Amino acid sequence: SDTLYRSIMEVVKAMELCIDDISAVEQASGALWALCSAKPSLVVSHGTIDPGKNHTISVLTEAMKIFPSSIELHRNAIHVMHSFFIQSDNMIKDERSIACIENVSSALSNFIKRSEDEEATGTALQLLAVLADERGYDAKIALSKNDEIIAAIVSCMFSYPSSLLIQGTACDIIRTLAVDNLKRSQICQQGGTSRIIDVLRRMKTDSNVVYKGFMALENLVSGADVEVLIADDTPRVLFDVIEALPHSINVQIHGVEVLFHLTSRQDYFKNELVRLGAVRLISEAMTRFLPSYEMQHKGCIVIWSISTKKELKDEVGRYAIAPIIDGLSAHCTPDDLSSSPQGDKQKYFEDAIGAITCLCTTTTNKRSFEENGAVDLICSIIWLHGDNAGLCKVALSALSNICADRDTSHILRISSDILDAVAQTMRIHEHTKEVQSCAIILLRNLTFSPTNCLILQQNKLVSPLVHNAMVNFNTSFEGRAEDVLRVMPTLNQ
Numbered sequence: 288s289d290t291l292y293r294s295i296m297e298v299v300k301a302m303e304l305c306i307d308d309i310s311a312v313e314q315a316s317g318a319l320w321a322l323c324s325a326k327p328s329l330v331v332s333h334g335t336i337d338p339g340k341n342h343t344i345s346v347l348t349e350a351m352k353i354f355p356s357s358i359e360l361h362r363n364a365i366h367v368m369h370s371f372f373i374q375s376d377n378m379i380k381d382e383r384s385i386a387c388i389e390n391v392s393s394a395l396s397n398f399i400k401r402s403e404d405e406e407a408t409g410t411a412l413q414l415l416a417v418l419a420d421e422r423g424y425d426a427k428i429a430l431s432k433n434d435e436i437i438a439a440i441v442s443c444m445f446s447y448p449s450s451l452l453i454q455g456t457a458c459d460i461i462r463t464l465a466v467d468n469l470k471r472s473q474i475c476q477q478g479g480t481s482r483i484i485d486v487l488r489r490m491k492t493d494s495n496v497v498y499k500g501f502m503a504l505e506n507l508v509s510g511a512d513v514e515v516l517i518a519d520d521t522p523r524v525l526f527d528v529i530e531a532l533p534h535s536i537n538v539q540i541h542g543v544e545v546l547f548h549l550t551s552r553q554d555y556f557k558n559e560l561v562r563l564g565a566v567r568l569i570s571e572a573m574t575r576f577l578p579s580y581e582m583q584h585k586g587c588i589v590i591w592s593i594s595t596k597k598e599l600k601d602e603v604g605r606y607a608i609a610p611i612i613d614g615l616s617a618h619c620t621p622d623d624l625s626s627s628p629q630g631d632k633q634k635y636f637e638d639a640i641g642a643i644t645c646l647c648t649t650t651t652n653k654r655s656f657e658e659n660g661a662v663d664l665i666c667s668i669i670w671l672h673g674d675n676a677g678l679c680k681v682a683l684s685a686l687s688n689i690c691a692d693r694d695t696s697h698i699l700r701i702s703s704d705i706l707d708a709v710a711q712t713m714r715i716h717e718h719t720k721e722v723q724s725c726a727i728i729l730l731r732n733l734t735f736s737p738t739n740c741l742i743l744q745q746n747k748l749v750s751p752l753v754h755n756a757m758v759n760f761n762t763s764f765e766g767r768a769e770d771v772l773r774v775m776p777t778l779n780q
Contacts, residue, residue, distance in 0.1 A: 316363035388429035465506035501541035583614035591642035683725035691732035698736035
């Protein structure tokens, strides 16, 4: 180790002394690559990274700037730097400073734009990916300052359309850079979104590349021009890719996430996805990966988004209602708390019930939810997570939509258990106006059924709770609270 370490330092010094001699720097960079390959850990030893005039990376980047057309020098230097950053820890220190990252990214970008060496280009991209994704926030900021990096990445995606390594690594870098709003805009303007969509179209059977492409698009679709997304036939490409890899859970989860971002851009995409049969694919994925609460959550969110168009509700409900109910049933247990290491499952319940509320504004969907046991399931969630005011609010809204059908004047007959759940919610959240309002809307809807009125009159908590809400908030809730009290026994009785 001592001999190799001294050799590295001597080669670096020699390279600095002969920095203007292309033959010398090519041979010296090759020697560094060989020495670092012999014992990679030496490349991050204290002496090698000690800040100063002749530290390794600075000498290499300086030589790359002086001889931008030397393929041998760039290939050797990239392998040395790749070894350096792969072996280093996750903190950018000393030579791994912001200035160093900027110099390295600039040198790599210039090389990638000129390179005709696929292997070296792939290694250079992998190095950029390491800096972008694994070396902390400061490294990301340093990379984002490089205005040439996006053009270089898009260029090499054009140059090597069949390289799985280059396409996948380019997607990784774009995903990271697109977190920044300015960079997202630049990537879209320079054709990055179109390149990734083209990659998905051509490589739709490679789950790794598709997964990386979807991860990048999650950060890009919101900033892409709608006309570009339409021109690239984005709905069809996404549909074909998701359909081609039905058993890859990563592809399904992140593909559905991209669909959500797409439907958020324009109603045209909602219509196209329904026409193509995307709701069927989403529903099948939710059924196939029932134990994955993340799959259930992503699926419910995109279903909710598509269902905001009234004319699509029945078509969406035909496929989506049963998977939504099955998913909620599978994950509705006392252990599904917000502290779960898998994530915030109460947020999943809230979004899933939000999708139910949106869907059950049509007669067909109301009946389907009723037949699939949605009312009892929602009441179970209220009992299990009654301390969550937001969740109780959407649950009560969903019950109101399911129980009353204005088009047919049909009112669902309830049981005393459902009324007990509503009363419990009003009691726990007596100082939350939104919850009280949703509960009173539900109670008023129920009064249009004589059978329900009898059940209401038998419950000793409803009248005091409605009176309490009126007093606490000094309102009759647009007259609904008074309508409920009219069918109830007086407090004295």
